[in-house]
Amino acid sequence: MEISAKTGQSAKTAPQKKSSIRERRALFYGLLFTSPAILGFIIYTLGPMIASFYLSLTDYNVFKDKTSFIGLDNYIKLFSGEDELFYKSLGTTFYFVVLRVPAVIIISFFLAILLNMNLKGRSLFRTIIYLPSIVPAVASSMIWMWLMNPDLGLLNTALNWLHLPTSNWLFGEGSVIPSIVLTTLWGIGGTVIIFLAGLSGVPKSYYEAIDVDGGGWYSKLRHITVPMLTPTIFFNTIMTIIGSFQVFSEAYILTQGGPNDRSLFFVFYLWRTAFRDTEMGYASALAWVLFIIIMIFTVFIFKTSKSWVHYEGERQ
Amino acid sequence: MRESRLKLTAGFTALLIVSAMFIVPFLWLLRSSVMDLSQIFIMPPQWIPKPFHFENFKDAMTVVPFGTFFKNTLIIVVGVLIGTVVSSTIAAFGFSRIKWKGRDTIFAILMSAMMLPAAVTLIPSFIGWKELGFYDTFYPLILPSYFGGGIFNIFLLRQFYMSIPQDFDEAAVVDGATYFQIYWRILLPLSRSAVIVVALFTFLASWNDFMGPLIYLKSDSRFTLALGLQMFQGSYNAQWDLLMAASTAVVLPCVIVFLIGQRFFLEGITLTGLKG
Numbered sequence: 001m002e003i004s005a006k007t008g009q010s011a012k013t014a015p016q017k018k019s020s021i022r023e024r025r026a027l028f029y030g031l032l033f034t035s036p037a038i039l040g041f042i043i044y045t046l047g048p049m050i051a052s053f054y055l056s057l058t059d060y061n062v063f064k065d066k067t068s069f070i071g072l073d074n075y076i077k078l079f080s081g082e083d084e085l086f087y088k089s090l091g092t093t094f095y096f097v098v099l100r101v102p103a104v105i106i107i108s109f110f111l112a113i114l115l116n117m118n119l120k121g122r123s124l125f126r127t128i129i130y131l132p133s134i135v136p137a138v139a140s141s142m143i144w145m146w147l148m149n150p151d152l153g154l155l156n157t158a159l160n161w162l163h164l165p166t167s168n169w170l171f172g173e174g175s176v177i178p179s180i181v182l183t184t185l186w187g188i189g190g191t192v193i194i195f196l197a198g199l200s201g202v203p204k205s206y207y208e209a210i211d212v213d214g215g216g217w218y219s220k221l222r223h224i225t226v227p228m229l230t231p232t233i234f235f236n237t238i239m240t241i242i243g244s245f246q247v248f249s250e251a252y253i254l255t256q257g258g259p260n261d262r263s264l265f266f267v268f269y270l271w272r273t274a275f276r277d278t279e280m281g282y283a284s285a286l287a288w289v290l291f292i293i294i295m296i297f298t299v300f301i302f303k304t305s306k307s308w309v310h311y312e313g314e315r316q
Numbered sequence: 317m318r319e320s321r322l323k324l325t326a327g328f329t330a331l332l333i334v335s336a337m338f339i340v341p342f343l344w345l346l347r348s349s350v351m352d353l354s355q356i357f358i359m360p361p362q363w364i365p366k367p368f369h370f371e372n373f374k375d376a377m378t379v380v381p382f383g384t385f386f387k388n389t390l391i392i393v394v395g396v397l398i399g400t401v402v403s404s405t406i407a408a409f410g411f412s413r414i415k416w417k418g419r420d421t422i423f424a425i426l427m428s429a430m431m432l433p434a435a436v437t438l439i440p441s442f443i444g445w446k447e448l449g450f451y452d453t454f455y456p457l458i459l460p461s462y463f464g465g466g467i468f469n470i471f472l473l474r475q476f477y478m479s480i481p482q483d484f485d486e487a488a489v490v491d492g493a494t495y496f497q498i499y500w501r502i503l504l505p506l507s508r509s510a511v512i513v514v515a516l517f518t519f520l521a522s523w524n525d526f527m528g529p530l531i532y533l534k535s536d537s538r539f540t541l542a543l544g545l546q547m548f549q550g551s552y553n554a555q556w557d558l559l560m561a562a563s564t565a566v567v568l569p570c571v572i573v574f575l576i577g578q579r580f581f582l583e584g585i586t587l588t589g590l591k592g
Contacts, residue, residue: 026416029495033410034419036403037426037470040463044437045429051440111334117327127578128335132342134574136524138542139563143345146556154344157361186341217323246433249526253546267435275531280439287435294433 052284060281067281074285086286088261089269092177096265097244100181104240105233108188112195113225126196133189137249144183145170145254170255176263180250191236198232199225230309238301245294266290345567348560349373356556372561376548379558382565384537385544388454389523392540395458396522401515404465405507408473409499413485423474426467434527442531452534457525461518469514476510477503509580516577520570541566 031038056074060067078086115126132140147154148169156166169179206224215223226233251257251268267290274283343363348356349372351365377383411423445456464470480503488498504511529540539547548562574581 023417026414030410030414030416030419033414033495033499034407034422036462037407037410037464037467038422040403040460041426041429041467043463044441044460045432048437048440048444049432051443052436055439055443114327114331114334117324119324119328119331125331125335127575128338130581131571131574132338134520134570135567136526136542136570138524138526138545139566140341142545142559142563143341146348146560147341147344149556152357152556154340154361157359161360186338242431242433246435252526252530267433270435271527271531274439274442280443284439287433287439290433291436294431298431 052287055281056284056288058281060284062278062280070281074282075289077282078285078289085261085264085269089264089266092262092264093245093247093266096177096181096247097241099178100184100244101237101240103181103185104188104191105237107185108191108236109195109229109233111188111192112199113221115192115196116199126193129192130189133187135187138253140183140186141250141253144186148179148183170263171259173259173262176255176259180247180254180263183250183254184247191240194236195229195232198229202228227310231311234301234305234309238298241297241301242294245290245297345560345564348556349564350561351557353555353557369557372557373565376558376561376565379555380544380548380562381536382541382544382562385539385541388538389540389542392454392457392529393519393522395454396461397515397518399458399461400465400469400518401511402465403462404469404473404514405504405511406499407464407470408477409495409503411470412474412477413482413498413503414495426464427471429467430471438527438531445532451532452538453532454538456532457528465514465518469518472514473507473510476507480506512577512580516573516581519573523570 057069057071058067059070059073077083081087111129115122115129119125135143148156150156150166150168150171153169155169159166167175167179170176172179202225206228207220210220210224246267247265248267248271251263251265252271255263257264257268257272266286270283270286270290273286274280347363347365350368350370351362352369352372355362355365355369411419441456445451450456484502484506485498488502493501524542525540526542526546529543533539533543536547545559545562545566548559
């Protein structure tokens, strides 16, 4: 009796011990495989992030020998209105975001619906619409600068031909931001494809139900396509907002902030402050303001998403 | 669901118009790249150049050292490609096929880096590289890819790895395989298409990168194509013909790579978009 009880006990502890060895082995190898990524996160993200916040509290300048800690002075200078360009660049960027995000979402949504129809040459159409999104920003900017050239560009030539008023495009104070939005719309292919993926997940039977009820195109869109795609709309909206706030290459190449600072985008202003004027402490404060703004927008959309994003299989 | 003929025709026409709008910039680029300036100035514009000036390409490459830019870009792109593919597949393996304590928490923390605007880390990273004496070298552009290869790529590969049944690994463990053998012999061959997607995305991102080279490279002799093209614009503003020829040369490799890997591309975007 005693012996068998003993063996029973040891049989119980042995697998436990074995499993803890296995767990420790898994932990070791798990950390080993992921260590480059974790290290990279610390070196290239976390470290610089902390350093950036510290820099934003100093007057660090490449050409100054001494750097002193100045507390919140940079932030005070930003918000007090002493730096006109700060508010100007913020306003410009907001205007760009407000104009671009709905345009990207609505146009790519409807393009995806068109591309999802059972049409001849569907895959060719998909290729054509996706292709511009892989063109390097530098090259696409060059192409658009040329298309939008006020004297020789294709756009004004076409408008002239149609007897419509021409535009100064990138050179007009009022038209520069809408023009830049237009150039970026050429590259919405990625967003379209994500919508297409969302559309392929909508069961056909749902539409058939509307057919039976005698509903038309609009009620299908209103009651099935849009609600079913809200998770995709949500994802695309967040990604487009984050991207739009950070537009840089287009700003740098197309206009350099001009004319008359009308396209002084926030990240372009930040780059100019840090790398042309070498005010890196002050520019770090700019970076943190951008970070907080993007955070606020993202959190806000996440919070409201509960009321308009429907996940399948979820009761309302 | 049956779509009415009228609706199909309307859809087809709409797509035809939109596609034309998407193609026109390419055509404008191509036709300008093989014209001389006098042809470019003709109003109304010609669509088919008479005659073709293919020597624009040769001229554009001699006006600025395009060969050097091309070589520099290639060095960076290949360096980044190797780093990204090796290090993101290894990390994704560790985040999906090995069960360890704290794994998902650490992954979530790493994912949060995607939310961080690049502008925040830009300045300290620049100061760091400069202090180390790597300003005006390729290291700041290549080396980071060897540390994880970007959380987005790890995320994409992890999604894929998690869709592969765990039985394979367990069978291999019973046979006494090490984790590295499972990664090398089982996961990598099974995830070939996902790895190709990562490689394609990485190629494009690195080829197209503008801000990185702009900040870290100073000498003309180290410029990449993206920077070189921009330099072109500065010094030869009115020479639209040469600028368009140079732009075509920069765009072409991307288009070729895309057309070759098209199938994988669309798959990859779907993978990240659907489950994201």
